[in-house]
Amino acid sequence: MRNSPQYLRNDAAKRCAICDGKFGLIRHYSWRTAFCSRKCADRFKSREESDRRWLLRLEAARQTIAVGITGFRNSEAAQ
Numbered sequence: 047m048r049n050s051p052q053y054l055r056n057d058a059a060k061r062c063a064i065c066d067g068k069f070g071l072i073r074h075y076s077w078r079t080a081f082c083s084r085k086c087a088d089r090f091k092s093r094e095e096s097d098r099r100w101l102l103r104l105e106a107a108r109q110t111i112a113v114g115i116t117g118f119r120n121s122e123a124a125q
Contacts, residue, residue, distance in 0.1 A: 059079075059080040061082075062080065062081050062082035062083075062086050063079045063080060063081060063086075063090070064081060064082075064086040064089050064090055065082065065086055067082040067083075067086075068082065069082050070082060070083075074086070074087040075087075076090055076091060
């Protein structure tokens with residue numbers, strides 16, 4: 047997806063958010079983001095889902111580390 051400052055405008059989209067292709071007669075949308083085809087919309091949804099899974103794994107790892115540190119501190123205090 048295009049993240050450069052020249053594309054961060056509030057006006058109507060002129061090109062596809064995934065492939066930068068021109069729009070045809072039909073535009074496909076997901077979360078107010080315009081795509082040129084169903085294929086690009088599906089690619090966007092799969093990226094969104096993979097990002098969500100990655101964030102869930104990151105949060106689980108953070109909790110595991112936090113529990114490990116807390117357990118280590120508790121064992122130090124007990125001695």
